[in-house]
Amino acid sequence: MPHNDEPPVTLRIFGKQSRFLREQREMTRRELAGLIPYSESLIAMVERGERPPKPGYVDAVDQALGANGVLRVLIPDVAEKHHPAWAEEYVNLQAEALALHVYSTHFLHGLLQTEDYARAVFRSRRPSLDDDEIEKVVQARLLTQELLTRKPPCRITFVLEEPVIMRKIGGQRVWEGELRNLLQLGELHNVQIQIMPLSRQNHAGADGPMTLLETRDHHTVGYVEGQQGSYFLTDPDDVSVLSHRYGTIRSQAHDAEASRAFIQRLLTGEARE
Incomplete structure (x- = not known):
């Protein structure tokens, strides 16, 4: 809905x-x-x-x-809040999620962003935000990352399109710091990161980014963000479609080990940039 x-x-x-x-x-x-x-x-x-x-x-x-x-x-x-009004409900649900599954096509999900990367993302926004606004939203984003190490842990998977990690948001130094952050987060027992390679000619992610979130009462909802807002999908038929699609996307992406190796090759300059 x-x-x-x-x-x-x-x-x-x-x-x-x-x-x-x-x-x-x-x-x-x-x-x-x-x-x-x-x-x-x-x-x-x-x-x-x-x-x-x-x-x-x-x-x-x-x-x-x-x-x-x-x-x-x-x-x-x-008075301005930390998050846009349309995002408040999602932020609250995410903080209490039992499981989170994310498919990203443009930018890294906020949970994966370093402070410098997040700042560069918000500086890219149009209309522009002023420096005070940027710092507020950056700090708010960093607070959401407590989910990564929360107890009891949240089960989290990410599938990232290859261009997401190839794009040097914020420049070379910020980009390399973000790659190292991905490697570090990939070592967490409750986090799995996979890369969808550009070499795959057809895959199930053609309809764009999405998130599947399991709430604390064991209901799964879909979440899709757009240019000016977002919407939830709670109808069981819709959620079933997204769940099947995400499972297929994961199966078509590099597994976690191969994805980690690809990120490491990017850092050493061995992979194509």
Whole structure:
């Protein structure tokens, strides 16, 4: 069943209120952007409830629109959280998961990212995040990695498309550090990492990345992320399809030992880059 991707009510209320005040003054978003140190695109996202405004933004808009504190009073209700609202439910489920199975096609899953790699990923985002925002989300991501060594342990498998580990996110030094991190994590008894080689011409992952998560009450759910949100699959028929597909993907990828050897060859320069 689809995950509800609606922005939080508080953000929608703030967005509608700030838009109402702007339009009452017959002011366009571009004109408002000319009065405050924030872009027209950011104003649009905030007004749609898609982006939590920072206190500085709220202060600037409140003053520019002559709102006399009507917007400022909402600051505690719209304060930015560590994770986007649409990801909160998944983060909570992942922290308590009994098992997690991940197929990655673009970037390494957050559980596998070093701090430098995570920072480079967030710096790549568009619209851009400022330095304070990046540090918040990086530290939040690192906190999720407690799952890797949690007791009782979570059973975790990853299948990574070869380009995921070939792409040098953050540059050579960050990339090499990430490869060493993968080798280290692969030694954990509850973690298995496999590489899907580019040489395989056909495989079951054509529909893109996915995650299968076993909850603490032994239900398995599917999770799929997109550009602007995500959704859960909880219908048994849908979960069965994803489970079969993931099993096939694992069987088509290099096994854990061969995958580890490939990563080691990348580090020594013996593998093709």
